[in-house]
Amino acid sequence: MQRVVITGIGAISALGTGADANFSAAFAARSAVGPVTLHAGSHRIEGCAAQIGFALPDLIRKADMPLFDRVAVLAWCAASEALQQAGLDHDAAAQQASGVFWGTGMGGAQTIDNAYIDLFIDHKTRVRPMSIVASMNSASAAHIALRAGFGGTVNTYSSACVSSAQAIGEAFRHIRHGYAERVLAGGSEALLTVGVWRAWEGLRVLGVTDATHPERTCKPFSLDRSGLVLGEAGAAVMLESLDSAQRRGATILAELTGYGASNDATHMTKPDPAGQARAMRMALREAGLAPGQIDYINAHGAGTLAGDLAETHSIREVFGDHASALMVSSTKAVHGHTLGAAGALEFVLTVQALRQQAVPPTAFLALPDPACDLDYVALQGRTQQSLRAVMSNSFAFGGSNAALIAIPFI
Template structure:
């Protein structure tokens, strides 16, 4: 394939989260505004004061050998589960050697194999053992999931891991898009995964004091993005994968094209490690619009980052106004699905983009669950508690991370 400009389309989806197993389950729960958040009930070696979480319900099935299961961390297991679903959904199989060598993996994770590392600390410091488990390094390393995806899929092109906190999988998808667009690869498994419900990471998040207080009346409604009575984010685990291909290859094999990625904007605040800068976020949105050569007025729906933190939701409201202008910003339909699947950190960008793809396909913009008390400082149309049927020719998905990393991805429904 010649180096040049290629259009990039999405042909397969796979996902798992507290909302259920499979890509379809995510969208069904998102449009029904049905929450997967519950009381935290997973045992940890050290007591953790975590009131609510978005945990994946067991069991889930994997077509992995026992030795492979034991070697890799849970985050890698979830990664292959969703990548396998996406590959099957896309109908990709029987690729030639040349095609495999031009097939790539772009994967994101914030905490990587935190379970493998946490187990080692327990063995050494709680149980008094004098050695770590043999495959601790493989389980803990950030690119463990990426390596497993490469081996299971047979993809022999670059396999790259991105770790930019909450923007990890959004960056992975954006960079996969660029690689295919400029002809460096033909197709890619792109997305991310996170599984961090282990004592060490949870104690760290507890200390940061950004987690939501449990809703005493309904714990499932503890995450309230853009609401006046929001109290913080709810941690979730999950994974999502998208199959990206150049348009020529997808059409040649008769693939079902779900959407086209037309824009990718990435920026850094260069201001503060945890406090967001709305101008940096707005810059990412403007860059995605410029990349797509799309008029801002053509955007119908935005899947917001919307973590339900006090500062974050206000900053995002300001950033949308800065990127689109006040009047146009008020005409947008915007929602945060984190209200129901929690903040899946390194998997968030991919999971939310996957839901956005399905929103475009079904002409339904998911509502923002539990937004009963409007915040005057978050005064855009955040679709409170109810999804809306409307055509969505263009949609945007935003991911903003600690470290000041911002990503905006822009999708088109029709591929002309």
């Protein structure tokens, strides 16, 4: 069994460009949620989301842009940062023996929406020539592999909100069992379109916009929470075997030691604490850790009534008496629910919490739900902590659950 370490991280979300910018904003409880307006012909939507409102890094030639849906652009923004930090953007031999495991819930949603607008609103007889290439779920992983020169295994995971956590976990196993020395893993999502928004509205799980403070619309674990807020993002981690990292002289950021994956097998949309607990226990077992050795959990915490309560119960089931001593927080309050990218973005933030020994807060938790009775690090982050091991949880429609554990590299 190979030890698996992290040698690079990257992130882009409505919080900003770069992993450091994202952590700084999350720690400061600086919300990126706000009013958005979406158009499609005569259709107009006004709502609240965590939309990236700034110019994206100029990393792709204009001539290549027709091949890229926005989800793939976000993917490459995050991946290129992780690659550069890992020092793999100029190592030809290592590149050929490296792979890409990427997650996305809906792939090229904007390309698909544009095709429907062309056909059914503008009454065109054809769609844009590169629509298939841009919209396929595997496009992001393919673009990363092509641009990074990675000739190893390239896999795409699409399991709703656990997609990128699953991609990271399966990449961890791929390296741990000796199938590869290096895998760039993560996920991206860009689904702020009229069609996707209307579909989420139909489920009645979107939060009601806070009329006074729209930036506070997402309130995980709060008594007045009303639902999730959609966001867009890309996030990546460069995973390597310890032997590979040491041989290259790479800087090791942390060690990934545990991954658990389960399915509720009970309901398509209603979360089951027992299924969530199985994933967390599997991650603990693989990491060789007792529940009492976890000091912080980055919760799935989407801000839904049922989801936040179920996660509270599952954490209590797994951690027992230690649950009351655990620090738990949800950063979705400030960057929204980025769906297929959520697991990767939140794992990147969790790794940074471990490295800085600082825990980001659950923003806007001024009125805690008495039924969500854990230490949810309300309102303000905490510095100078003694974090020995940290966990990141991701849960999804369809019943999929994933948990990842990281420790400082020693």
